[in-house]
Amino acid sequence: MKAASADEQARVAGVMERILPVSPRRAGLLNDGRSSRRCRATRWSVSTPRRCISLEDDLFGTYDVARYSVERIPDACFIGYSRGGHRWVGHHAEVMSEMADLLRAHGESR
Numbered sequence: 001m002k003a004a005s006a007d008e009q010a011r012v013a014g015v016m017e018r019i020l021p022v023s024p025r026r027a028g029l030l031n032d033g034r035s036s037r038r039c040r041a042t043r044w045s046v047s048t049p050r051r052c053i054s055l056e057d058d059l060f061g062t063y064d065v066a067r068y069s070v071e072r073i074p075d076a077c078f079i080g081y082s083r084g085g086h087r088w089v090g091h092h093a094e095v096m097s098e099m100a101d102l103l104r105a106h107g108e109s110r
Contacts, residue, residue: 004089049106050076055084
């Protein structure tokens with residue numbers, strides 16, 4: 001995070017302040033951790049545009065699951081970064097741009 005811009009550091013610090021205390025979310029966080037690392041065959045019937053965005057150094061282990069999912073979800077797009085952790089530090093503008101593009105494209109296709 002030290003290599004991130006001051007704006008990015010402030011964004012991540014704000015997220016950390018808002019998430020605390022985590023104790024009320026303990027059960028949900030544990031469940032997220034268990035389920036996000038599992039790759040299992042699923043029949044997909046997703047009919048909206050989709051993006052799987054993950055970072056290799058996300059300690060929740062979402063990168064491999066995202067890649068696995070994209071291989072199985074028709075017309076899905078994988079966007080991956082090597083560094084940035086779970087909060088995509090240093091990639092916020094890019095991730096927000098991808099999300100905005102996805103929402104625009106979905107709105108136009110309706």
